[in-house]
Amino acid sequence: MAPTNDNGVPRLVNQELIVKEQIRTVVSEHARLSVPIEELGDDSDLFQAGMTSHASVSLMLALEETFEVEFPEALIRKSTFQSVTSIEHALLELGGVAA
C-alpha cells in the first residue's frame, strides 16, 4: 500500500500535485503565454500557447533556480519545455524532484 499523508492522500500523488503547481507558477511568471495558465492542461503545448524561444530560455533559468538543477545541453530542446508534463519529466530525470 502506498504511503499516505495525514489526510490519507497517497504521498506520491500529493507530491506530484505540488510539483506540477510549482511548475505552473514558474511557467505563468516566465513563459509570457498569450493565454492564462489556468486555461491550459498539463499536456498543452506551451509554444502553441505563445511561448517564444526567448521566453523558453527565461523559463529554463527560472526552473533551474526554483528546483536547484542545471539542464544539461542534451535536455535543452524544445520538447523538454513543450508542456508542464514534459518539464516535470525532465526535472525528475535531473533529480530536482523527488520521485
Added chain:
Amino acid sequence: MSLVHAPERAAGHRDDLKTPTTESTLWFGPTDRPLFGWVHRPADGRAIGAVVLCPPLAREWTNAHYAYRLLAEHLAAAGMLAVRFDYDGTGDSAGEDGDPARVAAWLASISAAVELARGSGCPSVSLVGMRMGALLAAVATAGTGSIDGVVLWDPCSSPRAFLREQSALHRLALDDHPVAEGIVELPGMVLDAPTAAELSSLEIPEVRHPPARVLLLTRPGRQPQVDLAGALGAEITEGPALGQERLLDVDLAEREIPMETMGHIVSWLATPNPGPVGPVVVPRRESARIGAAGTSVTEQTVRIGPAGLFGIVTDPDDPRVSTTVLMLNSGNNSHVGPSRLWVDLARRWASMGVRCVRFDESGLGDSPTRPGQAPQVIRAPENFDDVEDARRALCADPADVAVVGLCSGGYQALEAALARPLRAVCAINPILHFTPPELAHGPMDPRRRICWPVGSFVGAYRLLAVEPVRRQLSKAVWRVAHLLHRRRNPAEWLDRLRAEAVDVLILCGVNEARSFGVEAYDTLATSDGDRVQIEVIEGLDHALVPAWQRADVASRMTEHLEKVLFLADPPAANDAGAPVHGPSEAVGR
C-alpha cells in the same frame, strides 16, 4: 552617377535632435586588422567629452545596432563626441568571430576606440556598454585607466550566464539542427571552445585607476552576480534598464527602442558639463586593407545617391569581371547581412576578383530616411529607389549587376531584376506574400510586380486546423489566384526573367517555397541548363542562423556566381530584344 566617397556627412535636420551633428566613418586600430567605427560629434566641432560605445555580442548586437546609432546621435546632439565601433571579427571590422583569442581581441578593440576618442582632444572619455559589452567595458576600464564615467547598461549576470543563455536560445530556437562539436554556437555568432572557456572565466582585474563614477542600469530582478560597480571602486548611481525585453528578447522585426533609458544615459553623461573644448580632431582613414581567403581586399565606405545611403565597397586587387554584386538588407538587419554573411561573402568574392557592395536601404541600418519616410520599415516602397540609385551610382552599366538578398532582400532583388534586366539574382528565402507598408494609407505601389498582399482571407485560411482540408483549399486558392493575377504568378515572371537573360538562383526552405504557391511550385522544376535554378532545402532556417547552413548556402551561392560570371558564355541578345549585358572580362572558360 551619384556616389560620394567622402565618409563625412551632416546628420541633417532632425526634429528629435536639439542641435546639429556630424557623423563620419573610419577604420582605425592595427593596420593589419583594422577596426571599423563611426564618430558622431556636434556640428560646430566642439565637444564637452567623448563617449565610447561598447556593443553587445551575437544576436544582441544585431538587435541593439539601431539603438546604438540613435544613442550616438543623441550624445552628439548633447555636445559629446561619440564613437561606436565593431569589435575585431564582428560587424565591418576585420577578422571572423571564429578566430582564436577573441576575448583579448575584443578588449584590445575597446582600448583602440578609447585611444581614438582620447586622440580627438576631448577632455574626458567615458564608456557605455550593454550586456556583454558592459562586462567588457568594466574589464577594459580596469586595464585602461583614466576613464571618466562608465555606464553598465543591463549587464549580463556573468559571462558564463551569457554563454549559457545564448547557447540555450540557439538550441531552443532551432531544436532539431545538429550542434557542431568543438565550437559554441550562439545566435549570429560562433566561438571556438578556448574562447568560450576564456569568456566564461572572465573577471574584472584589479583596478589601477578607478573611474570617477559608474551608472548601473539593471532590469528588475536581474542583478549581476558580480558586484561590477563595486569592483570598479567608484561612486555608483543605480537606475532601471527600462525596455530591454522589448529591445533584445524579441525578434528583430518587433524590437522597440528604449528611448527613455537612452535619455537617462545621455543626461547622466552630459552632467556635469565642463563646457566644450575644440575643435576636436577626428583622424581620417577612409579605406582599409582587409585580409580575406589568403589574400587582401580593399574596403571603402560610400554614400549612394541623393538619399546618401550608406554602403561599403569591397574591391579586389585584380578585378576579373565587370559585374558588381549588390547585397541588400535582410528584414531590418543592417548591411552586414544575416549573421554577418554579407561581410564574409563580400570579402571572399572580392578575393576571387568580384567587386561587392553591401549597403543599407533607406531608413535601415546606417542609412538615413528619405523625405517623409519612417525609419526601420521593412519592404518600404522607397527600397525600389534605393536599389535603382545603387545600380546607377556604383556600376558603369546598371545592367551589369548581380543582386543578392535574403527574405525581404530576396524579394527586392527579384523585383529589381523585373524592373530593369540585370546580370544575376540570388534570392534566399524570398517572401512574396506580405502586407506592403504603404497599404496602411493608400494603394499598393505599382512597382510591386510579384508581391501578393496578405489580407484577412489568408489569415482565416491559416486558421483552418485540419491539414488535408487546408492542403486542398490551398491548391484551389492558388489556382484561382494565379488565374486572376497571371502577371504575379511566379511561373510567369520567372519566364520573363529567362527571356531577359537574367540568371536566377533561388534557395529556400520548404515553407518559403510555398511563397511560389503550391500549385505553381509543382510546376517550377528547373533543368540543369535553365537560367532559373530553384533549390528547395529541407529544414533551411529562414534567417540562416545555424552556422553550417550559412556555410552551405554560401557555398551554393559562390558556386553559382562562379558559374554565371566566370564560366558562362557572355549572354547573347535574346529574341525578346532585351538589352544585352555588357562584355564580361570572364576568365577560366
